[in-house]
Amino acid sequence: MKWKNILFTSLFLAACLIYLKVSKQRDEDTLDPKLVPFHKESIERIALSWSSENIVCFKRGQDEWWLETPVEARASEKEIDGLLRELEDVTVKDGIDLQRAKTNLADYGLDHPQLTLSLEGTEGRFSLSMGKKDPEESWIYIACEGAQLDRLQELDVFLVKAPLLSRLQKSAFELRDKRLVRFDKNRIEELSISNKADTFICNIGQDNQWHLTEPMKALGDKARIQSLINDIDKLRIRRFLKQSSDFSSYGPVQVQVGLREKDEALPTLFFLGAPHDQDPGFVYAWTEDNPWICLTDSAMLEALAITLYEMRNKTVTKFDSDKVELLEIERGKEQILLEKRDLLQSRDWWLKQPMEWKANTHAVENLLFEMESLIALDFVEDQPQDVSPYGLKQPRARVTVHLSPNAEKEPERTQTLLIGNTVVGKSDSSRRHLYAMREGSNTVVKIAFGIWDEVNRSSEDFRDKTILSFNAWDARAITVEHPDRTLELERLESGNWMILEPISSQAQSSKVTDLLYLIDELKAIEFIENNPSDLTPYGLDHPRVSLKLTLRDKDVPSGLSTHHLLLGGDQKEMDEKLGIFAMLPSSGWVCVVRPELLEDLDVYASDLTG
Numbered sequence: 350m351k352w353k354n355i356l357f358t359s360l361f362l363a364a365c366l367i368y369l370k371v372s373k374q375r376d377e378d379t380l381d382p383k384l385v386p387f388h389k390e391s392i393e394r395i396a397l398s399w400s401s402e403n404i405v406c407f408k409r410g411q412d413e414w415w416l417e418t419p420v421e422a423r424a425s426e427k428e429i430d431g432l433l434r435e436l437e438d439v440t441v442k443d444g445i446d447l448q449r450a451k452t453n454l455a456d457y458g459l460d461h462p463q464l465t466l467s468l469e470g471t472e473g474r475f476s477l478s479m480g481k482k483d484p485e486e487s488w489i490y491i492a493c494e495g496a497q498l499d500r501l502q503e504l505d506v507f508l509v510k511a512p513l514l515s516r517l518q519k520s521a522f523e524l525r526d527k528r529l530v531r532f533d534k535n536r537i538e539e540l541s542i543s544n545k546a547d548t549f550i551c552n553i554g555q556d557n558q559w560h561l562t563e564p565m566k567a568l569g570d571k572a573r574i575q576s577l578i579n580d581i582d583k584l585r586i587r588r589f590l591k592q593s594s595d596f597s598s599y600g601p602v603q604v605q606v607g608l609r610e611k612d613e614a615l616p617t618l619f620f621l622g623a624p625h626d627q628d629p630g631f632v633y634a635w636t637e638d639n640p641w642i643c644l645t646d647s648a649m650l651e652a653l654a655i656t657l658y659e660m661r662n663k664t665v666t667k668f669d670s671d672k673v674e675l676l677e678i679e680r681g682k683e684q685i686l687l688e689k690r691d692l693l694q695s696r697d698w699w700l701k702q703p704m705e706w707k708a709n710t711h712a713v714e715n716l717l718f719e720m721e722s723l724i725a726l727d728f729v730e731d732q733p734q735d736v737s738p739y740g741l742k743q744p745r746a747r748v749t750v751h752l753s754p755n756a757e758k759e760p761e762r763t764q765t766l767l768i769g770n771t772v773v774g775k776s777d778s779s780r781r782h783l784y785a786m787r788e789g790s791n792t793v794v795k796i797a798f799g800i801w802d803e804v805n806r807s808s809e810d811f812r813d814k815t816i817l818s819f820n821a822w823d824a825r826a827i828t829v830e831h832p833d834r835t836l837e838l839e840r841l842e843s844g845n846w847m848i849l850e851p852i853s854s855q856a857q858s859s860k861v862t863d864l865l866y867l868i869d870e871l872k873a874i875e876f877i878e879n880n881p882s883d884l885t886p887y888g889l890d891h892p893r894v895s896l897k898l899t900l901r902d903k904d905v906p907s908g909l910s911t912h913h914l915l916l917g918g919d920q921k922e923m924d925e926k927l928g929i930f931a932m933l934p935s936s937g938w939v940c941v942v943r944p945e946l947l948e949d950l951d952v953y954a955s956d957l958t959g
Contacts, residue, residue, distance in 0.1 A: 384441055384509065386495055387472030389433035397432075397519065399464035404521050416525060422641075423526040428519065435516045436468070436477075442488060445506040457481060457490035457506050464517055482511050489514055527586040529634055529645055530619050532608050534582045539609035539616060540574060544653055549660050561660055565731070568662035573655075580652050581606065587631060588644040599623060599633035599642055604653045621650055663724040665787050665794055666764050668752060670717035675751035678804065685808050687713055700812055704879070707813040716803040720750065720766060725794035726782060732791050739784035739793050740769030746804050764788075768796075768804060809876065816933055816940060817871040817914060819900050821862055825909060826899035829950055832891070836954060848954050856957040864957070867949040868896065868914070873940035874928050880937040887930035887939050888918025894950050916947055 395406045405418040406429060414424035447453060454460045458481030467476040475495035482489045488508040538553040541563075550563040551574060559569030596602075599622040607616035622633035624647060631644040676698075678685040686702035698708035729739070736742050744767040752762040765788035772795060774780030781798040829836045837850040838861060846856040877887070884890045892915040902910035917930040920941050928941035 384439040384477075384493065384507075385436045385468070385475055387470060387475070389430070389437050391470040391472045392433060392468050393471065394469040395429070395432070396467045397464075397517070398466075399518050402518075402520055404519070404524060406524065416521065419521050420525075423531075424524050425526045428524050432517065432519060432524070435513065436466075439509055439513060442508040442510075444508075447505040454480075454492065454506070457492075459490060459492050459506065462492075464514060466517060479514050479517075480506075483508065487511055522589070525589070529584045529586055529643065530581065530608065530617050530636060532582070532610055532617060534578050536610040537578055537608055538611050539607070540578060541605075541607035541616065542577075542653055542655060543605040544655065545603065546654070546656055549655070549657070551660065564657065567731075569660060570662050573659055577652065577655070578608070580649065581608065584645060584649055586634070586643040586645055590633075590642040590644065592640050593642050594640045596620070596622065596633075596635055596642070599635070603632070603650055606653065621645070621653070658728060661728065665723040665725050665785060665790075665796060666720050666750075666766050667723075668721055668750060668761075668764060670714070670721045672752045672755070673717055673750045674753050676713065676717070677747075677749040677751075679747040680745065680805070683808070685811060687811060700808065703808050704812075707815070709811050709813045712803070712806055712811050716748075716800075716806075717750070719800040719803050720748065723766070723796060723800065725792075726797060727795040729784065729793040729795060731793075733793055736769070736786065736793060739786075741767050741784060741786050741793065744769050746801075748804055768801070771798065812876065814872040814874075815870060816873050816931070816936070816938075816942075817868060817898075817912060819865075819869060819898070819912075821865040821869060823901040824865055824898065825901055826897075827861070827864070828895075828897040829952060830895040830897075831951075832893070834953075836952060838957070846957075848957060852954050854954065854958055856954075860957045864949075864952060868898070868946070871914075871942060871946070873931070873938075873942060875941050877930070877939045877941060879939075881939055884917070884932070884939075887932070889915050889930060889932050889939065890917075892917050894947060896950060916942070916950070919944070 393408045395404075397404045397406075403418060404416065406414055406424050407417055409415050412426060414426050414429045416422045416424050445452070445457075459478055462478035462480050464479040465477065467474065473495055475493065477491060477493045480490040480492070487510070489511045491507050491509055492505060493507070539550070541548070541550045543549075547564055549561065551559050551561050551569045554560045559571050559574045561567045561569050602620050602622055604621040605618065606620075607618050609616035618637040620635055620637075622635075625631040625633065625644055628644075630647055632647045632650055634643045634645040635641065674689050676687040678687075684702055685700070687708050688699050688701045689696055690699050698710050698713045700706045700708045733739075746768040747765060748768070749763065749765040752764075754762070767786045767788060769784035769786075772782040772784060774782075782795040783798055783801060784793055785796045786793050825840050827836075827838045835850055837848070838856060839847050839849055841847055844858070846858050846861040848854045848856050881887070894916040896914040896916075898912045898914075900910050900912065902908065913934050915932045915934065917932070919926050920928045920930055926944050928944050929947055930939060931942045931946075932939050
């Protein structure tokens with residue numbers, strides 16, 4: 350029995366050895382190794398030939414690539430890197446031994462290859478020839494020297510995926526650096542532009558802002574200048590024409606641009622000349638240090654046809670409206686003062702002058718929205734000797750914002766806008782602007798007229814018209830008194846409502862909730878008088894309805910707060926009923942509310958049951 354176990358074990362081990370050998374042989378027959386034997390970073394020289402293209406590139410220094418043939422010029426590092434990546438990722442499908450297959454290179458199109466390429470570098474040399482495609486045209490035959498695995502040395506011809514051919518067929522133009530000017534856009538600290546309008550020079554100051562130095566000293570438009578630099582960085586040569594140091598035939602110069610990087614003494618200059626004779630979509634271009642006449646997109650001429658207005662910072666007032674703590678509006682003798690206050694868990698705007706009242710947040714925020722990024726539509730006069738012609742010596746309005754002491758990033762914590770006369774369009778009287786000036790800027794500008802609608806609001810417009818606001822779930826008791834009857838309701842701990850007067854009965858909670866919704870967010874149409882000595886003219890000495898609402902209130906010691914609302918006589922004009930005089934005794938203000946409220950509160954116990 351023992352010898353049978355030994356025999357079985359021996360047979361099992363033999364089968365395992367045979368399986369491993371067959372698997373290894375199958376892997377070797379499948380090949381699929383990497384084709385190129387070294388990393389792309391080690392390549393220092395490339396020779397590429399196909400059709401009429403014969404190109405030689407070499408690496409200069411750490412990462413600069415240059416064309417040596419057919420022209421000595423800077424190469425595109427991006428294109429060279431893409432070419433090497435294509436080779437780095439190539440794998441081989443099958444291999445052929447010519448002697449064993451009784452074939453020759455001509456059978457695979459390799460006696461006159463479509464493309465040859467050689468690489469030289471610190472890790473050795475590699476060359477590749479590409480012949481014709483296989484019958485299915487999915488693969489292409491290649492021959493190479495310096496292949497990755499010893500296994501490939503035994504073979505003469507290999508198959509790789511056919512698209513590799515088109516991806517390697519790069520022209521000298523494609524491999525050439527097509528940037529008109531080379532610079533690091535993040536290091537530019539001076540930009541000069543000379544166009545038909547003027548000459549502009551701007552620099553980055555110690556405050557990290559762009560400043561115009563020519564033709565005047567002013568703050569530059571950072572976004573616009575950076576956009577110009579980005580556009581120039583994307584500027585590409587569309588065609589190389591000829592080497593020449595005589596540019597007179599390609600002018601006149603329409604734009605001259607200079608870019609100076611940090612720590613560089615002199616700027617890099619380039620020029621845009623006349624439109625191309627046959628294609629106006631291109632203009633002639635050249636640089637100061639490269640004797641090549643090129644063609645580039647004429648759209649860059651439009652981008653560089655910039656004006657002084659476009660180069661200047663057009664911000665009149667700029668701040669974060671969330672950081673505003675105090676807002677002052679002066680119009681003649683009228684002064685409106687608004688203050689942001691902490692209230693419960695929110696921060697709300699309050700009128701401080703001419704009266705103490707919660708502010709209309711929407712009106713305040715609209716004004717701040719108009720002011721927080723107010724721009725000049727035109728620069729009228731710098732350093733004016735007299736601002737009277739613009740109505741700014743005694744401005745129509747003065748608006749001042751005071752920012753929070755925590756607004757560290759804001760350059761000015763107090764900013765004042767002066768608004769002067771209206772400017773009417775010469776050709777279109779409906780087009781109106783305003784003369785304006787930020788206090789301390791000494792520049793008169795034109796701004797959009799729309800801000801006046803927000804600045805010219807009265808104190809009543811800035812006043813919150815809400816006189817009664819609550820959460821219906823917080824209601825604990827309701828009393829509605831008419832001269833001839835009283836309705837009294839109370840909410841039980843269960844949440845259900847009970848009628849206490851004129852009868853004792855359970856009310857339908859949904860109907861009581863509907864009643865509460867009719868008086869929630871009650872707004873005044875207008876405020877009439879504060880603490881009048883006589884309520885008779887308003888019919889409030891003997892009100893038609895008296896409403897008492899008790900609410901759950903965690904901010905008072907008792908946990909409950911009570912609100913009274915009195916409804917009196919009608920406000921009329923020419924026999925037309927405009928509203929009802931109303932009063933919350935706690936505020937002292939007589940106001941006018943919507944006329945339908947009287948009917949809404951004309952409710953009986955029977956309306957809330959059944």
